[in-house]
Amino acid sequence: MAEGLSSTQTPAEGRGPLDATSLRFRDDDPVLDPAVTVDAFTAQGNAVAVRIEPGDDVRELLPSLDRLALVEINFPTFGDGRGYSAARILREAGYRGELRAVGDVLVDQIAYLRRCGFDAFAPEAPLDPDDVAAALDRFPHVYQPAADERNPIWNLRHGKGEELRDE
Amino acid sequence: MYLYDQYDQAMVDARVAEFRDQCQRRIDGKLTEDQFKPLRLMNGLYLQLHAYMLRVAVPYGTLKSTQMHALADIADKYDRGYGHFTTRQNIQYNWIKLEDAGDILADLAKVEMHAIQTSGNCIRNISSDHFAGAAADEVADPRPYAELLRQWSSFHPEFSYLPRKFKICVIASDRDRAAMKLHDIGIQIVRNDAGELGAAFYVGGGMGRTPMIAPLIRDFVPLDQLITYAEACLRVYNRYGRRDNKYKARIKILVHELGAAEYTRQVEEEFAHLLDQGVEPPFAELKRIRTFFEDPAFAQSSAAEIDRSDPDFALWVDRNTHPHKVEGYTSAVISLKPVGGIPGDASAEQMHLMADLAKDYSFDELRVMHTQNIVLPHVAKSDLHALWTALEDAGLGSPNLDTVEDIIACPGLDYCSLANARSIPVAQKISERFAATGKTAALGELKLKISGCINACGHHHAGHIGILGVDRKGVENYQLLLGGSEAEDTALAKITGPGFSEDGIVDAVEKAADVYLSAREDGERFLDTYRRIGMAPFKEALYG
Ligand code: SF4
Numbered sequence: 001m002a003e004g005l006s007s008t009q010t011p012a013e014g015r016g017p018l019d020a021t022s023l024r025f026r027d028d029d030p031v032l033d034p035a036v037t038v039d040a041f042t043a044q045g046n047a048v049a050v051r052i053e054p055g056d057d058v059r060e061l062l063p064s065l066d067r068l069a070l071v072e073i074n075f076p077t078f079g080d081g082r083g084y085s086a087a088r089i090l091r092e093a094g095y096r097g098e099l100r101a102v103g104d105v106l107v108d109q110i111a112y113l114r115r116c117g118f119d120a121f122a123p124e125a126p127l128d129p130d131d132v133a134a135a136l137d138r139f140p141h142v143y144q145p146a147a148d149e150r151n152p153i154w155n156l157r158h159g160k161g162e163e164l165r166d167e
Numbered sequence: 168m169y170l171y172d173q174y175d176q177a178m179v180d181a182r183v184a185e186f187r188d189q190c191q192r193r194i195d196g197k198l199t200e201d202q203f204k205p206l207r208l209m210n211g212l213y214l215q216l217h218a219y220m221l222r223v224a225v226p227y228g229t230l231k232s233t234q235m236h237a238l239a240d241i242a243d244k245y246d247r248g249y250g251h252f253t254t255r256q257n258i259q260y261n262w263i264k265l266e267d268a269g270d271i272l273a274d275l276a277k278v279e280m281h282a283i284q285t286s287g288n289c290i291r292n293i294s295s296d297h298f299a300g301a302a303a304d305e306v307a308d309p310r311p312y313a314e315l316l317r318q319w320s321s322f323h324p325e326f327s328y329l330p331r332k333f334k335i336c337v338i339a340s341d342r343d344r345a346a347m348k349l350h351d352i353g354i355q356i357v358r359n360d361a362g363e364l365g366a367a368f369y370v371g372g373g374m375g376r377t378p379m380i381a382p383l384i385r386d387f388v389p390l391d392q393l394i395t396y397a398e399a400c401l402r403v404y405n406r407y408g409r410r411d412n413k414y415k416a417r418i419k420i421l422v423h424e425l426g427a428a429e430y431t432r433q434v435e436e437e438f439a440h441l442l443d444q445g446v447e448p449p450f451a452e453l454k455r456i457r458t459f460f461e462d463p464a465f466a467q468s469s470a471a472e473i474d475r476s477d478p479d480f481a482l483w484v485d486r487n488t489h490p491h492k493v494e495g496y497t498s499a500v501i502s503l504k505p506v507g508g509i510p511g512d513a514s515a516e517q518m519h520l521m522a523d524l525a526k527d528y529s530f531d532e533l534r535v536m537h538t539q540n541i542v543l544p545h546v547a548k549s550d551l552h553a554l555w556t557a558l559e560d561a562g563l564g565s566p567n568l569d570t571v572e573d574i575i576a577c578p579g580l581d582y583c584s585l586a587n588a589r590s591i592p593v594a595q596k597i598s599e600r601f602a603a604t605g606k607t608a609a610l611g612e613l614k615l616k617i618s619g620c621i622n623a624c625g626h627h628h629a630g631h632i633g634i635l636g637v638d639r640k641g642v643e644n645y646q647l648l649l650g651g652s653e654a655e656d657t658a659l660a661k662i663t664g665p666g667f668s669e670d671g672i673v674d675a676v677e678k679a680a681d682v683y684l685s686a687r688e689d690g691e692r693f694l695d696t697y698r699r700i701g702m703a704p705f706k707e708a709l710y711g
Binding site for chain 1: 172174175177178181182184185188189192197202205206288318319321322323324325326327328329330394402405406410440444445446448449451452455
């Protein structure tokens with residue numbers, strides 16, 4: 001079982017393709033508010049959900065992180081990797097709300113997206129849950145720190161880090 | 168030599184399993200070719216004109232003999248009995264079947280090798296000085312830093328979908344033997360006035376259709392901040408590098424459009440932020456890595472005077488060896504540029520032989536040069552004659568390092584689907600011409616580099632003489648360039664004028680060489696003479 005994918009969140013056997021909100025790695029309830037653009041968010045002052053496009057500067061959100069419950073980051077094409085940096089910047093700034101990858105999100109990007117801090121996925125095309133679980137379980141270690149809790153190899157080698165997971 | 172521990176091995180093994188799974192999903196139709204393409208590219212599998220090409224990473228160009236043997240076995244088992252060493256210090260196989268790719272990666276994993284990130288818009292294999300750890304003029308062995316960067320950049324979650332490919336080079340001497348300033352990031356390990364080692368960062372160099380020499384953006388990054396600084400450089404690029412136009416997506420365009428000062432300001436800001444984020448590895452890891460690159464057990468004695476009574480041997484020694492930091496030793500270059508041969512190609516038998524010779528004479532170590540030759544870095548001078556004899560017998564004794572015969576050539580139209588023109592036959596004809604006229608020796612150091620199209624994989628911008636294949640109304644045509652350098656005096660070559668036919672370009676190179684021979688002053692290389700007399704006399708000879 002993939003790290004963080006608790007049994008209640010795992011799509012049940014035979015349930016078929018995931019729907020847009022079912023791939024979540026959080027225990028709280030999904031935010032149902034519609035996500036607004038960064039411009040609308042900074043202008044309105046009461047929205048709790050915002051949607052980041054690749055060209056947006058995610059740092060504009062930093063002054064108002066405490067009122068945000070959901071950030072959607074859009075991947076118009078999977079090859080546009082700006083959203084990975086946007087996600088990490090939010091997590092580095094202490095954002096703890098839902099971080100949802102939307103758009104052209106494919107199973108082969110899921111593991112990296114998780115490492116950059118995404119904890120929810122609403123891909124355009126449904127993902128096979130077995131493939132997702134396999135992808136998240138694939139690599140036993142990581143070489144470098146990111147926005148997740150995984151302790152990089154260079155810490156494991158030297159007995160550093162909180163959760164030493166010696167496999 | 169760096170050796171894998173259980174962690175490195177587990178990662179590479181997992182990658183093999185992952186790629187097998189991805190191939191299977193492609194075969195099952197779960198992945199479209201568009202979706203599969205970036206995945207196979209990140210495993211070095213490229214679709215060329217006639218077949219798949221597999222590019223195998225040789226981290227910082229360093230190999231041990233078992234690895235070279237394994238590369239030879241792959242050439243035999245899965246290709247046509249040869250491999251091609253590249254300008255990125257890697258090796259590629261040009262005739263690979265998709266269904267074999269997983270097995271090849273598994274064979275590589277058994278000798279601590281892989282094809283991870285040898286293609287795709289990610290951080291590529293880290294390159295370095297091919298004489299690292301052996302050269303008399305370096306402040307430190309640059310490879311521990313390259314290895315640290317290898318680990319950091321492997322499966323990097325934030326930087327695997329960059330605007331474009333990303334190449335990093337690490338050197339540690341003022342002499343630049345690795346074209347450092349023509350990389351996306353060039354790092355020079357330096358010593359400051361206080362005697363501490365640190366890293367100078369040059370960012371935004373590159374060749375391709377818009378060649379640029381990387382500006383210095385930070386003259387000293389402390390070694391315990393090296394990875395954090397690299398992370399900052401990459402993050403600014405990932406966020407702001409252009410994605411609207413593939414040809415403007417390299418970091419050199421970002422640095423150029425922002426200006427080096429503004430790019431630097433953004434990097435420094437990001438760096439200040441990242442310093443608090445715990446990105447840097449523990450310094451103990453750098454120390455651990457360094458232990459793998461400690462000197463082998465060099466012999467102490469060695470009152471080695473080389474016996475130069477055989478003139479052929481003496482010539483090879485003069486041309487193909489490089490000063491070693493330890494008395495009595497030298498670095499020997501095995502030329503993969505036989506006259507009329509394909510630059511960088513080696514047969515499986517030759518690879519096996521080079522591996523055996525490395526074991527016998529070079530503490531089990533080999534290096535791949537970006538000039539597509541092989542180095543045995545640590546050869547006792549007393550062994551040189553035996554080594555040379557073995558090389559001669561195998562057709563590997565060409566005494567032509569850094570001469571006009573030591574040509575860099577990209578695969579060109581013989582293999583590459585992007586090519587405008589063939590590179591290999593031009594290289595063959597030029598080396599044959601100069602060998603036949605006997606001018607090679609008179610010309611001395613003359614770096615000639617050929618690319619089959621504007622993408623510049625053959626580094627034509629950086630050649631003392633460069634040749635660029637273009638398409639002129641459906642006919643292969645070649646432009647001549649003069650005055651480039653990839654060394655510490657980095658310079659970009661300039662086009663002489665209208666292009667030439669395939670035979671015409673060989674004549675043109677000879678004419679340019681003749682201008683040099685008649686105009687040179689004492690001790691001048693071709694490049695020095697060009698710099699002194701300028702383009703005009705060459706143009707006159709070529710077009711006058
Ligand atoms: S320079 Fe052009 S022809 Fe040569 S290998 Fe590169 S892309 Fe192909």
